[in-house]
Amino acid sequence: MKQNSKILFLALAYPKIPNSSNLYTDLMEEFRNQGHDIFVVAPAVNDSEIGLINEEGISVIRVKTLPLLNVNPIQKGIANVLLPFQYKKAIKKHFKSETLDLIIMPTPPISLVDVASWLKNKYQSNLYLILRDIFPQNAVDLGMMKKGGMLYNFFRKKEHLLYELADQIGCMSQGNIDYVMRHNPKVKVRKLHLLPNWQKEIPQFSGDKEALRKKYSFDDNFVIIFGGNIGLPQKLENILAVAELFQPEDKVLFFIVGQGTEKAKIEKLIQEKNIQNVVIKNSLPREDYQNIISVADCGLISLHENFTIPNIPSKSLSYFNARIPVLAAIDSNTDYGKIIQDEVKAGVWAPSNQAYLIKEKIDLLRANPQLCIQMGENGYQYFVNHVTPKHSYEIIMNQV
Template sequence: MALAYPKIPKSSNLYTDLMEEFRDQGHEVFIVAPAVNDSEVGLINEEGISVIRVKTLPLLNVNPIKKGIANVLLPYQYKKAIKKYFKSDSLDLIIMPTPPISLVDVASWLKKKYHSKLYLILRDIFPQNAVDLGLLKKGGLFYNFFRKKEQLLYDVADEIGCMSQGNIDYVVRHNPNVKKEKLHLLPNWQKEIPQFDGDKIALRKKYNFDDNFVIIFGGNIGLPQKLENILAVAELHQPDDKVLFFIVGQGTEKTKIESLVREKNLKNVVIKNSLPREDYQNIISVADCGLISLHEDFTIPNIPSKSLSYFNAKIPILAAIDENTDYGIHIQDEVKAGAWAPSNKPNLIKEKIDLLRTNPQLCNEMGENGYRYFVNNVTPKHSYEVIDKRIN
């Protein structure tokens, strides 16, 4: 059961990559996911995978109230669709990622009906992340509702795959009743995309990278990313620094960020719409550095999946992040694939940028380190093996 499951091969994400791996390992795979458009509702075969597309309210790039209502209705819509289209007599494994936690009721129903195992891929720790961003009030009606769903999810899940050790420690600390033996590492994963082998100089010229040190950001432009912090860094760089921030994506905060760029007259910030993964990966390959940005108020250890695209492209990572995540330690000290600084301290972020742009050899070493870590540890095959081992 997925919240974001694009149509293969037009687009892809970590869940399409994982389900393709399950398919390739010989499993019969059923997906329940929102319909891409109203004309594609029902049971559809997509690249050898059976996908039940469900008509839902808008779930992405909408305001928090609409998103909340859509998430509350989602389990009823999914359950109705499953009853209509899923005719199998057996179901061995249910995989449920977060977000959203509201699907716990559907997962629990399926588990009881088919005596299945439930594997939870824990990515967002909700509702606390909404509290961190000021979207929910701790102890409020909606918080209490979702908190009970979260606790129920931890209880009914047979196994819980967490992004980092920091995630595991956080869940244990705030949920003393959860069985610790369920919790284990399941890092983010991504299918390897072949390296761009075309004319890199021409591609850089196409996007007006010129002789700039290009720092690329790709993905959601929302509250969790707080790109205002990055604009503050861009303001510190003078034209002679030849530093360009290249932002690719969509999100609820995109219009606001675009307005701020115009207001501040930031000539060293470019914002583009989302691109297919392969096209985006090609652009990354001619950038100099990959950017991670996280809101400084997060209390939960977040591990952004976009790092994997940077690893794949062999470019170093610059992480502007909160001080509660263990992501910075992972990138800088363990993988040795980048550098980090607190996201609300623009001068410190600038120091890291200056370190990278004046040390091309260091950037090359970091890029190679990240790529080796990627292919040896976090492909869909590695994630499949973790899940298979835990449930068998």
């Protein structure tokens, strides 16, 4: 595909640059830096910012939608069903172009397949699918949807259509590729390829680390940090069970930063059980969060044990960036543990519902500071050499 191509990105979560950022803002900035003409369609941050807005050299069509994040499953379902109609109306109003070279669409949400299909037919464009959530199976795994039910069948048809429409499908891991092939035998194998999660490098904290640790009462604790969504997929109840296994003299602190539908529940459990070594803070700007990570001892990944799909959490890239080892409490169906422990050699893993095994991994890291340093360095080298936005941009461009 030529330079200065016109690209339209269908986004679900696209914060305003430079106030905040995520992996998709990082990717679109890379496409912009490479000379492409970028349009992003995304939910409006607030009602005063509806319409076509230039955000750091990227044309963003902000659409008024129902709340999509941190709401109950019924509200989220209704919002996702309405989304394609809202997006299509906004695109007709604001995207005034005779050409469109490439449509990029991530999952979630799968409901935007109708918008992608309409754009693909109208402009004869290439459609590149970034496969992150495998829906509706992930909802089935979490007990939010019944397999074989009317809602499941509706979204399963959307999933089949999306795989058929996509010209290329970027998958997070080989486990993802194998899963799609096993459960969707009609998908052309040539479409599937590896597109690992990515993140732009954030400069390391250069200030007084001891002062920063003191600010957050880390003191002389072994600090295990978790940042991101606090929802059903993460099932942080498993982590509370691990925290309860440590005594005060062990000096182990679990530091959780984020928001989500399960946050109030987790906070209530901490209070009811009087768990002293778990602290929860609200979400922070990425740079501030990255600074805190840099003075933690270990980065935590937590996944619900009932997952049958191979999830690859993107938050591990922040830990790589900060040169700290990863502790993964994960389900048995993901290949994430193999990637972290055996391939990148940047951390350890244990089954998420086996509290004593997770504690053993923590004790291993606590007893081996030099091992932690080596794992942190391994993760950082993997990060800068393989999973920056530039690497993802090159993969996508080579495919299309």
